[in-house]
Amino acid sequence: MxxxxxxxxxxxxxxxxxxxxxxxxxxxxxxxxxxxxxxxxxxxxxxxxxxxxxxxxxxxxxxxxxxxxxxxxxxxxxxxxxxxxxxxxxxxxxxxxxxxxxxxxxxxxLDIPGWIRPLWDASLGPAAEALARQMRHRAPVWLRVNPVKGDAAAAIQALAGDGIEAESDVRLPTALRVTANERRLSQSRAYAEGLVELQDLSPQLACAALPVSPGDRVLDFCAGGGGKILAVAGRAPGLALSAHDADMSRMRDLPQRAQRAGARVDLVGKPKGRFDLVIADVPCSGSGTWRRTPDSKWRLRPEALEDIVALQARILREVAPLVKPGGHLAYMTCSILDSENGRQVDRFLAENSAFHQVSHHRWTPLDASDGFFLSLMARE
Known part of the structure; x- marks a missing residue:
């Protein structure tokens, strides 16, 4: 053509x-x-x-x-x-x-839907316009190196053998930015053998901030494809990893991905017992990923956002009892809107005095890659 x-x-x-x-x-x-x-x-x-x-x-x-x-x-x-x-x-x-x-x-x-603009400005303050302009550009492709299979240098060399160029990032030893021939990734040896996985830099940074110790029980409650639980898998030995999703079909590729990564992840329909770490990467507006899915920002409606915020609150109430005393709850979204992030966490903490916030961070394309939010909370 x-x-x-x-x-x-x-x-x-x-x-x-x-x-x-x-x-x-x-x-x-x-x-x-x-x-x-x-x-x-x-x-x-x-x-x-x-x-x-x-x-x-x-x-x-x-x-x-x-x-x-x-x-x-x-x-x-x-x-x-x-x-x-x-x-x-x-x-x-x-x-x-x-x-x-x-x-x-x-x-x-600024190519932000008119009804979103006030929420956007209120959430981002002085950075709102610069971030809106940055969202007009194509997102880079990031890879996560699996430490069970090798290091960044080995991954870069393996990728180069298939004509794929990548460079390491000083912020995280496991993060590689693809600079050429990204469409060859799915056929590359490094991907097929589990040395690398597709994962944006921002959630990589969030997963690297999670506290894990040898032998911990870890639950990914909204697992989907399993990117977060696999990112945690290589962090410490002897982890007991479980993944749950309200729609089990979303996890259909996770067993194969886990096998490729050299990890064991149990898929559970109803989580039992208590966990040292519960990851809740909840459904959200996806406003942090609008560079990758740009039609979704034009399809989002106010009533849909209200439903999403209500669902997030229900999930937080559901996962709170699964965190053991002294354990941690990691609330995550790929949104940059405060109604889904800080305000959601504030409401949860106001209703759950047994928890307190240890740290929180919002990454954006201005300082990392996708927009992503993490609130790490601890149970007394």
């Missing part, structure tokens, strides 16, 4: 997304109906769609309208390119520009 044909395809996908279809679903439907498109074409169209969604409102202003076509025109203008050189109407290129597709000013547009 030519660059112009890829833009035509992105316009088609974006129109479906703007009509209410999730981006991944729209991309999959386009891919299945476009057998002529190679893997490079599919990746390029995906990148165009996600870039447009990260900058939806500003690109719409620059492109003359909130349509797939407008977003692509605006994206070219934002990149300093003349869209008339692409919108030629020749071959598979989009039709030529129309008079009404002139650019408007986008200087004051």
């Amino acid at each position: 030519t660059p112009a044909a890829r833009i035509s395809a992105a316009i088609e996908v974006l129109d479906q997304v703007l009509a209410g279809q999730p981006a991944e679903q729209a991309l999959l439907r386009w891919s299945r109906s476009s057998r002529f498109a190679g893997s490079g074409d599919r990746a390029a169209v995906r990148d165009l769609v996600f870039e447009a969604l990260r900058c939806r409102d500003s690109h719409a202003a620059l492109g003359g309208g909130l349509t797939g076509r407008g977003l692509m025109i605006g994206g070219l203008r934002a990149a300093g390119q003349d869209p008339s050189q692409v919108f030629t109407g020749e071959g598979h290129a989009p039709a030529t520009l129309r008079p009404e597709e002139e650019p408007a000013s986008a200087d004051d547009i």
Whole structure:
């Protein structure tokens, strides 16, 4: 496919997304109906769609309208390119520009939904605008080195053997940032043998801050794919690791991932007994990961956020009895909104005098990678 044909395809996908279809679903439907498109074409169209969604409102202003076509025109203008050189109407290129597709000013547009903006500003204070602008850019790919299988130097060397470039990070010995050929990761020897796992830097930093000692019982209560429990697995010997999720199907890949990592994780339908550490990485708005899932920020609604906050509170009430005296509860979200973070923790502590907060931290793309929150609480 030519660059112009890829833009035509992105316009088609974006129109479906703007009509209410999730981006991944729209991309999959386009891919299945476009057998002529190679893997490079599919990746390029995906990148165009996600870039447009990260900058939806500003690109719409620059492109003359909130349509797939407008977003692509605006994206070219934002990149300093003349869209008339692409919108030629020749071959598979989009039709030529129309008079009404002139650019408007986008200087004051931060690409945050209007109803979220007050919550965003109140949560982030002076950093709100800078973070909103940073959220327009593609997120880097991070790997976590499994210390059971090797160190960062060994991982970098193994990845290089498959043509993947990565560099270590001074903040965490197990963190690697991929700098080239990230799409080869799933086929690499380092990944297949459990030497590295995909995990963003911010949750890596959060997991590294969790207190674990040899022989501890650790429960990941909202385990999903199991990234947090596997990050803890290599921290101390003899850990008894358990994973639970309200939807057990979300953990279907965890046994295979654990085997690859050289760890044992028991999947439990109903946790029993008490644990030295309970990790509750709860469902959230995902506002800290909007660079990776940009359509979700436009799909989120006020009533959905209210439901999420209520669910988080219920989960905290449910996990509190599972923490043994002297044990710890790690409350985590991939959100940067205070209603899901600090205020949620304050309400829990006000209702549970047996717990106190040991530490808390919020990471963002301004100081780490994804937006991520950790409150570490101890039971008396």
